[in-house]
Amino acid sequence: MNAGADDLYAELGLRAPINAAGAYTILGGSRLSAAVQAAMATANGRFADMKALLESSGRIVADLLGAEAAYITSGAAAALALSVAACLTREHRDYLERLPDTQGIPNEVLVQRSTRQKYDRCLSLSGARIVEVGDEAGLTPAQLAAAIGPRTAAVHYFVPLQGPAAGVPALAAVIEVAHGRGLPVVVDAAGQTYPLDNLRQYARAGADLVCYAAKYFDAPHSTGMVVGKRELVELVALNGFVGFETSAFRTIGRPMKVDRQEVVAAVVALREWLGLNHEERLLKYGERAEVILAELKGLAAIDAFRISERETPKPVLRDGVRLELKDAKRAQALADALREGEPSIWVNVEDGAVNVSVAFCDDADVAVIARRLREALTA
Numbered sequence: 001m002n003a004g005a006d007d008l009y010a011e012l013g014l015r016a017p018i019n020a021a022g023a024y025t026i027l028g029g030s031r032l033s034a035a036v037q038a039a040m041a042t043a044n045g046r047f048a049d050m051k052a053l054l055e056s057s058g059r060i061v062a063d064l065l066g067a068e069a070a071y072i073t074s075g076a077a078a079a080l081a082l083s084v085a086a087c088l089t090r091e092h093r094d095y096l097e098r099l100p101d102t103q104g105i106p107n108e109v110l111v112q113r114s115t116r117q118k119y120d121r122c123l124s125l126s127g128a129r130i131v132e133v134g135d136e137a138g139l140t141p142a143q144l145a146a147a148i149g150p151r152t153a154a155v156h157y158f159v160p161l162q163g164p165a166a167g168v169p170a171l172a173a174v175i176e177v178a179h180g181r182g183l184p185v186v187v188d189a190a191g192q193t194y195p196l197d198n199l200r201q202y203a204r205a206g207a208d209l210v211c212y213a214a215k216y217f218d219a220p221h222s223t224g225m226v227v228g229k230r231e232l233v234e235l236v237a238l239n240g241f242v243g244f245e246t247s248a249f250r251t252i253g254r255p256m257k258v259d260r261q262e263v264v265a266a267v268v269a270l271r272e273w274l275g276l277n278h279e280e281r282l283l284k285y286g287e288r289a290e291v292i293l294a295e296l297k298g299l300a301a302i303d304a305f306r307i308s309e310r311e312t313p314k315p316v317l318r319d320g321v322r323l324e325l326k327d328a329k330r331a332q333a334l335a336d337a338l339r340e341g342e343p344s345i346w347v348n349v350e351d352g353a354v355n356v357s358v359a360f361c362d363d364a365d366v367a368v369i370a371r372r373l374r375e376a377l378t379a
Contacts, residue, residue: 002362017344018365022316022357023191027346029221031360032265036219039268040261048260051242057267058233061225064270067203067210069233072263073240076190076213076224077122078256083186083209083226084109085126085252086235087154090184096238096249100127106153109186112139114167115158119188123156126239126252138167144177152183159189159202162313175206184208184232190224191315193217196274203227209236216315219269220262282309285319288358288366292321295370301326301377307355317348318359323373328352337376345369 002016009016023030032040054072061070073079089095092105109123113132124130133139133147144155155178160168171187178185187207192198193216202210209232214223226236237243240253289306296304303324307314325331331349338345345368348355356373358366 015344017339017346018369019346019360020320020338020356020358020365020369021346021348022314022318022320022355022359023215024316024346024348025221029215030218032220033218033269033272035272036265036269040220040265043261043264050260050263051246053260053263054237054242057263058237060267061270062227064274065200065203065227067200067227069230070225070227071233071236071240072214072258072266073224073226073236074222074256074258074262075215076188076211077119078240078253079211079213079224079226079236080119080122080186080188081125082236082239082253082256083211083232084123084128084154085239086209086232087184087186088126088128089235089239090153090232096243096251099239099252100125102127102129106151108149108151109154109156110144110147110152111156112158112168114138115160115165117158119190120156120158123186128153134167139169141169141173141177144169144174145181148177148181148183152181154178155183155185157185157187157207159187159192159198161191161315171202171205171207179206184229187211191216193273193315194278194309194313196278199274208232214266214269217269217273219266223258223262223266225266282319285358288361288363289319289321291366292356292358292370292373295374296321296323296377299374299377301330314355317355317357320355320357320359323354323356325353334376337379338372341372341376343368345372 005016019027057072058070085099095105107128108131109128110133111120111130113134114136134143157171157174175185185207187202187210189202189210190213209226209228212225215221239251241257243251244254293304305322307322308319331352331354334354335347335349338347
């Protein structure tokens with residue numbers, strides 16, 4: 001528990017909840033390490049040429065990930081929006097100031113129908129039109145090829161959160177079809193930061209622009225990054241806020257500003273994440289999960305078991321415990337009771353089950369979570 005946070009939030013008229021839900025936007029993202037916080041404090045003491053800072057930080061990130069180029073953004077949503085803007089203006093530089101007006105240029109982004117999700121909205125912010133391809137069963141390379149036409153500007157690929165999924169073609173196959181028609185591929189890999197090769201494999205496979213949410217490697221909540229082909233990453237930057245301020249073009253990305261402290265913090269956090277002993281991290285999570293499982297042992301109302309990044313990747317949750325209630329209708333009621341109680345505890349409800357993340361809470365919080373869960377389940 002953090003008494004200082006409780007006092008601060010009370011002064012602001014808020015409650016400080018225990019985060020047993022995961023790296024959620026609505027809860028403020030992740031937790032910053034001492035080194036990341038120190039880097040932000042240091043950057044706060046000196047101003048920076050933001051164009052030079054974003055260029056140098058991009059070179060460092062690209063080198064760390066083995067990519068041609070990289071650019072730090074104000075989150076994965078901005079990364080997607082700016083990536084599409086780059087694709088729209090790739091061969092139409094005269095539209096740098098016209099977006100989101102895309103009349104007269106190819107403006108369609110192909111998106112697999114069976115993997116649609118609400119963050120696809122970001123693809124249309126710069127004026128693109130989303131066109132679904134495939135069917136409810138999935139997408140084949142032949143279907144993708146047939147859908148490409150003179151209005152197509154890019155192909156979007158959403159990486160399944162829990163690994164290869166039925167009906168989702170391999171990225172290599174999508175790239176082969178798209179590149180064969182001269183089209184770039186934009187990959188939404190927002191939460192794909194572990195295993196570590198997820199930060200490298202999509203660009204290595206030939207994807208043109210790969211978008212990540214930096215909160216998933218414990219950078220500030222409002223940071224993300226694009227990695228990929230140099231020409232297109234440079235267009236991402238040109239379409240961004242620095243391009244607006246330093247080029248001759250009033251580009252669309254001016255609202256997607258990131259500050260110098262966040263840029264520095266994202267670099268430090270990425271270095272830390274790549275150098276972290278993840279086996280020790282997962283071992284610690286396992287110990288916390290066992291505390292909860294021990295407290296819930298013997299309860300007839302639920303089946304409780306560990307969820308781990310090793311077996312079931314869930315980027316938002318990371319590691320924790322899954323509670324499958326015998327009466328699935330009670331899952332949301334249980335979550336509501338935990339949130340409304342004292343202290344407030346946020347958990348994740350998914351498919352009639354309650355997921356309890358142990359990644360973003362203290363050991364003392366884990367004991368409180370375990371006790372409150374037992375109380376709520378036996379009430």
